[in-house]
Amino acid sequence: MQLVAAELVESREILPGQWLQAFHAPALTVGSRAGQFVHIRPGDFSGLILRRPFSFNTVDRTTGVITIHFRAVGRGTAWFTRLRPGDRVDMLGPLGRPFEVDPRSRHLLLIAGGLGIAGVRMLVDDALRAGREVTLLFGAASAVEVYPSNLLPDEVEYVVATDDGSLGHSGYVTDLVPAYEAWADQAFACGPAPMLATLARLAAGRSARLGVARLGPKPGRGAGRSGGAARAALPGSPAARRKSFLQVSMEQNMGCAVGACLGCVVMDTSGVPQRVCREGPVFASDELDWEGGW
Amino acid sequence: MIGPAAVDLSLELPRGLRLDNPILVASGTFGYGVEYSEVVDIQRLGAICCKGTTLHARVGNRPPRVTETPAGMLNSIGLQNPGVDAVVRKYGPTWQGWHVPVIVNVAGESIDDYVEVAKRLDGVPGVAGIELNISCPNVGKGGLQFAIDAEAAGAVTAAVRRATELPLLVKLSPNVADIRPIARAIEAAGADAISAINTLSGIAVAPGRRRPLLGNVYGGLSGPAIKPVALRIVYEVAQVVDIPIIAIGGVAELGDVLDYLAVGAVAVQVGTVLFADPTLPVRLIDELADECRRLGLDSYLPLVGTALPKRSSPRSASSAKGVEYRP
CATH class of the missing domain: 3.40.50.80 (Nucleotide-binding domain of ferredoxin-NADP reductase (FNR) module)
Structure with missing residues (x-):
């Protein structure tokens, strides 16, 4: 996690109301993984005081460029659409836990x-x-x-x-x-x-x-701590x-994005709120309570 | 360079709570201090007020829990926390190794709750003080908040005072008609300092306008939007109590710190704005020192209370406390 000043390289509306923006942020291309996100601060002239979270849309480690893709839905995202090449924004990242691909998955x-x-x-x-x-x-x-x-x-x-x-x-x-x-x-x-x-x-x-759990846990090694096995x-x-x-x-209204404010939680199957910014945004689907059990 | 090069920003609060500087971070915005440590030099902070802590674990409120508002935000976290024992077990050893003092923010639903949490924090290495969040419903009084009733605020403060030797801060709610009797009751009950203010009660409407936005309907408004309210309350409280006041409410730049000092606060807590600018608190420390240097001061304390009405008698005189508000 670090704070970097990222320079806008390119901004275009790829679909009605949807924008693709490229930023030069070499420090954020190192070690960032698919599923993680950046928390970007809008300009402070407009009374916007929360950063906005954006998934890493693409990351090019050769050029040091990351892209974000968003819909202009409010004052914050509207502010981003007015950025011009050369403008700098304050990015905090990489944040959250990434997707995990099993090495055996083809x-x-x-x-x-x-x-x-x-x-x-x-x-x-x-x-x-x-x-x-x-x-x-x-x-x-x-x-x-x-x-x-x-x-x-x-x-x-x-x-x-x-x-x-x-x-x-x-x-x-x-x-x-x-x-x-x-x-x-x-x-x-x-x-x-x-x-x-x-x-x-x-x-x-x-x-x-x-009829088969191709990559699931082996019988007798059910999920949870009760399994006892170190692995x-x-x-x-x-x-x-x-x-x-x-x-x-997962998506949720977010405050700090570092796990401090507990604003962005989703409920897990054991009744414990999990922070989208810290334990997520990527979760195993069977970790979460999809019935909204609050 | 004009004036003394060395500026002493340190602050001595009652019961030996010594802060390197008057810039603290506010409860609920800085977790347990560890969350921001990768991007903030947390050991430089005056103190860290940790997330609200209760006797038993709390799951908190249904989301959405936060939303941005003009120059502010609403939150309704619902005091999610793992309970005091888990907090002490998980973070106590870490805090003990820190230079920065950690003040544990305490919440409860009954006086017994507050007392029990305070007892369990008393003597724990790494816990430098307690800040009482009294903006909680008092189950024993039909859910009326401790913070809006001088008698209840005094009672919970006195009970916790008897339960612990730790420095005791009590955090005022702005959601009251007249803050002064409440502040006086808290002082009389033995609080070492007052922090002011907690959030203002508010709501937002969901997109589509079929229901309120927050899962809990009601939230607490914070951020620069509430600064004038917080300034007014600090201004009023400073004229009726002698214990130190720590101001909270939308601090976003040095000018805000100086404003709060001018109306009688001896320190400030930075909260909501650090979500946008995590490095702000540490920058404010440096900027305050620079400002003192510019003014030729070797301490910031001469900046405290400069905008308060002149008193005809010493501050400790009872007549000064009796000054009534005249619009």
């Missing part, structure tokens, strides 16, 4: 709902670089909001669903998942909460449907995420 299924693409986009690059096969399922309300395929590497299989049927599958992106669940070794998702909850339910039933994955640990079929990147 086939990665990525599921993004709308702007959730920004949460998994970096994982596309990392996985392809490591020689893995990637299928990206993308859902949006309609064709005008579909992430442009020219912003993705050619090697990725890109499948689109739209709610109104104006492009690709007509319906929800989650409808597409069953066709890939046998192929996929692991799945990674980011998007609206109802989408993630549906995916978590699908993931929970996957082992039973396929058992503790809840919340990187190993627990790595062993989970589905990892999700």
